[in-house]
Amino acid sequence: MSNTNKGPEIPTTGTRTKLVPSISQFLKDNSSLHLGGDEDFHAERRKHLEVFGIHSIPKDKQHPIGEVEFTAIRGPHGTIPVRVFYPKSGEEHRKKGEAGALVYFHGGGYTVGSVDEFENGLRFLAEESGVQVYGIDYRLAPEFKFPVQLDEYSHIIDWLQTSGGQERGVHPSRVSGGGDSAGGNMTAAISLRRRDEGKTPLHSQILLYPEARLPFDTPAAAENNSGYYLECNGIFSFADHYLPRGTPPSYKYISPGMQYKEYLKGQSCAGVYTSGFDPLRDVGVEYAHKSREAGNEIVWRHYDGMTHGWLQMTAWSDEAKDAVRDVAADLKKFTYS
Template sequence: MPLDPHLKEVLLQMAAAPQPGSLEELRAAVIANSARMPKRTVTIAGTRDLTLPGPAGDLPARLYTPQGEGPFPLTVFFHGGGFVAYSIETHDGVCRELCAGANTAVLSVEYRLAPEHRFPAPVEDAYAALVWAAAHGEELGVDPTRLAVAGDSAGANLAIACTLRARDEGGPALRAQLLIYPAADFVNVDRYPSRRENATGYFLTEERMKFFGQMYLANPEDAAHPHVSPLHAADLRGLPPALILTAEFDPLRDEGMAYAEALKAAGGRATHQPGPGMIHGFANMTALSPAAAALMDQAAAWLRTELAPTGERLPALKGERLE
């Protein structure tokens, strides 16, 4: 499909703006752009800011609670940003939409950012937050037996790492993983045509991704670690059902598709939802693009089904795509 016309306008505005020349400028631009980005209006019961104990200090977090009577299922969410930027503030709209659409409490967690804190620090923070949340269901007003992880881009990468650690370390039982344009392979980047086709001009660039990788990984050999590149994990069996969203005009498109195929090849239940006409970051652009909003609504509906009480669950989605 052609590029979504609403997102094309976003790209034109981004191209006309001064481009950040340093990490500090990038972080400042993220904050400014997020403040200007319109958000869809959704209705939830409320939010509560809190801090969670992390392996190296407290982690800021925000709990979103849906309307109605609990206890609700819980989705632990990790924001994207190349492991170097963004926060619970920049992804406030995404979490509100998931909370309302999936009827799940959402715990959005900040983690230490690179290059000040390189791998595995963000993974350690993310997993510590998941373990803490699973053990404090009563305090959060949630049902910890209906637990999911979610994230976008780098946050989706951290969500995947949490599923691997939970399986391998006897951690919390997870009912679902919602992965929005995940980064899944830091090694064989030349394998994916989308890296070349969408290298420039669509918000996330190949050059920017190389920069993120350099900031995140202190040692080049860490690129092959399964908690960095899950497509290089020796075993993907026993992981929770997954919905993987990709964007047509995104360098990460093909590795997201490849991860969905790898999960299915390992015997898991994985659904790939392509995003025709979409660019990386569309989850934050639902107020601008009806097509982006529809995709996120489909994702929320899937998550709601996966987290429903066992006796109320609907038949699992089948096939490669949501229609």
């Protein structure tokens, strides 16, 4: 068992203290921005792009990046747009064919979002870690339901572990997966599915405030039900968008956090990051606890004064940048140590 597993015990629920001022101010300045709010999800798609889109962020708040490549590959359900962030800090690894790669599936309840809205945070993550980051514009629900998204995720992993990675200086054994919220859910799910299918595993997992299961019975779902960007009750609408009829919410690739710890054994190392003012807080903490109990190498970091979505808030919050630095440090250690 790794030293990571011998660290402080991971609880089953998280805590919160006081919302950090920079995040509180951002929420006040963008009071109409909600995820899972009362408005139609099409309006939420538009609003998120208006606030978080890289083209909407002032130039002096855009994080530098060595190079950005816009490409696409043919997937099992059609063309998959891919945006690659090549960090200057990882250029030597790339030249030697030893670079790490992170396949990133963004959050948004499977329904909202695009790489445009995550580019700024992903640039920062790439440069801080020295790892290439591959932002994926996967097919959104409800137009496309489970398992379309996981099919695309696995296809991208296969591509990067072979020809796609080879062309970009990626070492085939250094392909990791990551995501926030619904993207964290899909990362945990694809890790399990690839293990079950006998496919080459992910090198590591990065799970930012993941929706490990539906948060209907946790303290966080009550404490943070509304008013902190992600609206807890709206999560159920997103789940309805994602789940086809006949697939129960408890299914192993839908709710990894509901599975017995014995089933969670034998996975790659993972970083799990949770926030005090997030309705998903406790399902993320619970998943980290259960996964470590299963014997997996887990790094868990909790930000008790933060809310959901801080990867996208680095232009407005130094605390958000600090949190992403922590993620980057873990990713760098996972990849190159």
